[in-house]
Structure formats: structure tokens, C-alpha cells
Amino acid sequence: MFDLQRLRALHAVRQHGSVAAAADALGFTPSAVSQQIGKLEREVRSPLLERAGRGVILTDAGLVLADATDSILTTTEQASADLEELRSGVAGTLRVLCFPTAIRGLVGPALGELRRTTPDLTVLMEETWIRTTERIEAGHADLAIAHDWVDSPIDLPAHLSQAPLMEDPVDVLLPAEHPLAGRDDVLIDDLLDAPWIIDTNDGSICSQWLRSQMAARGRIPDIVHRVDEYPSQIAVVAAGLGVSTLPRLGRPDLPSTVRTVPLRGERPVRRVFTVCRRASSRRPAIRTLIDALRARADHP
Known part of the structure; x- marks a missing residue:
């Protein structure tokens, strides 16, 4: 043995x-x-x-x-x-990995509801976006809430199972006094000369999207600040120092000095989904958690 x-x-x-x-x-x-x-x-x-x-x-x-x-x-x-499946009711403990904005806009509220409806199920959540699939493969967690992008989906090994939850569009973040802040939507062409606030990862989808959209128009974006955390980006925009992009999921309350405006035309969209080991995807506890997440995703 x-x-x-x-x-x-x-x-x-x-x-x-x-x-x-x-x-x-x-x-x-x-x-x-x-x-x-x-x-x-x-x-x-x-x-x-x-x-x-x-x-x-x-x-x-x-x-x-x-x-x-x-x-x-x-x-x-x-x-x-x-x-x-032989036990009556849903019980046990699940270890869940989750990226930050999904905790605020999706997972936290779903777990709060599960605590009321399924009290014998314990969910231990960890905020992370690093090597989540590897940790699922290694058996160190039962489920991950992950994301990729509609235009750049990730490939998962055959022994992992993926369940879609929602799509998460990205909007433009503008200072309230910006001339376009009152629009119903904007085009990237309206922002060719804008000062941009982007994250520090040049390989991120939002950074790549901005550069490719500008390059298609023969332009280079005027990047004035590099900021990773969304609340910090909001603070910089609120100070009138530039414009940015922001996904809708988990978006914090915005100050009166900031507006979000939807993008018209081609725009980055996140796919949010769960990942677990295929052999454990039939577990009632995992199915119950995924159902709760989907119910919350349907009413964000």
C-alpha cells in the first residue's frame, strides 16, 4: 500500500x-x-x-x-x-478560492444566503487569483471562482470541470466634470486624446485592449498613471487626473465626482466561471454552491 x-x-x-x-x-x-x-x-x-x-x-x-x-x-x-449523495441533505466543508471583485459582487452575498438556507454546509473562502487551477488540481481547494476574457479564454485540462456563471462588461470611468460624463455611451474614438489610468500589468486584457484599439486608429494612448486596485483608480479619476476602465462586478460605490459610461462597439468583457475537479463535480455540496452563485449572478 x-x-x-x-x-x-x-x-x-x-x-x-x-x-x-x-x-x-x-x-x-x-x-x-x-x-x-x-x-x-x-x-x-x-x-x-x-x-x-x-x-x-x-x-x-x-x-x-x-x-x-x-x-x-x-x-x-x-x-x-x-x-x-447517499447522505440526506447538503453538508460538509468546501474550500473555495476567489478573485477579489467576485467576492464583493457575487460570492459574499451568495454565501450569506447559503448560510441561511443550508446551515450544515461550511464554505471556507480564500481571496487569491494566483495559481488557482494548480491548487484545485493538487487537491488543496475544492472550487475556484475564476475569470478570463471573451476574446481570450483560458484552456483547462480535461480533468477539470468549468461551469459558467456570468459575463461582466467593462465600462469607462470618467470624472464627473468630463464633457462625456453625461452620455448614454461612448466610443473609444471619443477618448483618443484622453489621459489614461491603467494597471501596472502590460499583459492584462484591459491594457492590451486599450493599446490595440488606439493602434488600430494610428494612435498611442496617453498613459499618465499606473494603478492596480480599483478603489485607487477611482480615487485618481475622482481627482480629475484621467479616465480609466472598470468591470461592473464588485464595483464599489462611486463618489459623486465620478461617472461610469458604457462603451459602444468592441469592448473587453470578462467571463466568470467556477473550476473544480471533474471527478468531484457531482458532489451535492459543490452543485449547491454553484446553484447559489448562479442565482446571485442572475440578480447582481
């Missing part, structure tokens, strides 16, 4: 290509992962890893065990789902 924790360590090394990356995904130290794999090697009396450049690859014996671990983890998840 092999120790499941040791098998998970080997499985993570195959997924992530190195002991250090596996340790990061599992939340352990590289030394701890190496120790687990070392114990497994002594147990099977065969080397399981060999060096390949800066990383490692699995030996034939390692591949056999990693493939078996796939089956073991899937079977364990399916057994848990079957057992949960």
Missing part, C-alpha cells in the same frame, strides 16, 4: 516539471517534497526521478506510479461524491 501523500508529491512533479514548482503548487518546501519522493523510492526500490537540464523527468517506474495516482485521485473523488 503506497502512501497517498508521497504519490501526490510525485504526481505534482510530473505536472509542474520540477521539485521546486511542485512544492510551490502543493504548499510545501522543496525539501519536504524531495523527502516524500525519497521515501517512495525506497518503498518501491527504484529511482523515480532523473535530472533533465534544470528540471527533472520521471523514470519509467515514476511514470507507472504517476499514472496510477491519476486513477487513485479520480476514484477517491468519485467515492467521496457517491458517499455525499
Whole structure:
């Protein structure tokens, strides 16, 4: 009988290509992962890893065990789902990962409703947007609320299940005294000369969208401030220092000195969805949580 924790360590090394990356995904130290794999090697009396450049690859014996671990983890998840379905009512504990704006506009209110309607279900939420799918794969969380963009969807491994929740359009954020602040909508052509406030990540969808829209018109955006947090962006716009873009989900209350105006034509739109392991997607607790999130998404 092999120790499941040791098998998970080997499985993570195959997924992530190195002991250090596996340790990061599992939340352990590289030394701890190496120790687990070392114990497994002594147990099977065969080397399981060999060096390949800066990383490692699995030996034939390692591949056999990693493939078996796939089956073991899937079977364990399916057994848990079957057992949960046999119980009366929805109960248990779910560990959920969530990005910040979804907590404010979607998850927080949904969990508040679940606390009243399903008191035997405990949901432990963690705010994060970093390596959420890897943590779901590794079994460190049960469900993630994630997002991508309609024009740039992410690809998930086949053993993960995705359930759509909502689409989240992006609007323009303007100072209240701006000449366009009273419009029903605006075009990007109306803002070619505007001073822009964008985030610090040039690879973000909003940054890429702005640059591509400007480039299509032979222009370069006048970027005057780089600010990540939405409340901080709002404060900078409120001071009359520029314009910005802002998704609708989880949008905080705006001061009287700021207006949001919808974009007309091509605009960035976020897709918000849940991610869980496919083998656990039948669990009544997970289905109940997804239903609660969808009900909240229908009435934001």
C-alpha cells in the first residue's frame, strides 16, 4: 500500500516539471517534497526521478506510479461524491478560492444566503487569483471562482470541470466634470486624446485592449498613471487626473465626482466561471454552491 501523500508529491512533479514548482503548487518546501519522493523510492526500490537540464523527468517506474495516482485521485473523488449523495441533505466543508471583485459582487452575498438556507454546509473562502487551477488540481481547494476574457479564454485540462456563471462588461470611468460624463455611451474614438489610468500589468486584457484599439486608429494612448486596485483608480479619476476602465462586478460605490459610461462597439468583457475537479463535480455540496452563485449572478 503506497502512501497517498508521497504519490501526490510525485504526481505534482510530473505536472509542474520540477521539485521546486511542485512544492510551490502543493504548499510545501522543496525539501519536504524531495523527502516524500525519497521515501517512495525506497518503498518501491527504484529511482523515480532523473535530472533533465534544470528540471527533472520521471523514470519509467515514476511514470507507472504517476499514472496510477491519476486513477487513485479520480476514484477517491468519485467515492467521496457517491458517499455525499447517499447522505440526506447538503453538508460538509468546501474550500473555495476567489478573485477579489467576485467576492464583493457575487460570492459574499451568495454565501450569506447559503448560510441561511443550508446551515450544515461550511464554505471556507480564500481571496487569491494566483495559481488557482494548480491548487484545485493538487487537491488543496475544492472550487475556484475564476475569470478570463471573451476574446481570450483560458484552456483547462480535461480533468477539470468549468461551469459558467456570468459575463461582466467593462465600462469607462470618467470624472464627473468630463464633457462625456453625461452620455448614454461612448466610443473609444471619443477618448483618443484622453489621459489614461491603467494597471501596472502590460499583459492584462484591459491594457492590451486599450493599446490595440488606439493602434488600430494610428494612435498611442496617453498613459499618465499606473494603478492596480480599483478603489485607487477611482480615487485618481475622482481627482480629475484621467479616465480609466472598470468591470461592473464588485464595483464599489462611486463618489459623486465620478461617472461610469458604457462603451459602444468592441469592448473587453470578462467571463466568470467556477473550476473544480471533474471527478468531484457531482458532489451535492459543490452543485449547491454553484446553484447559489448562479442565482446571485442572475440578480447582481
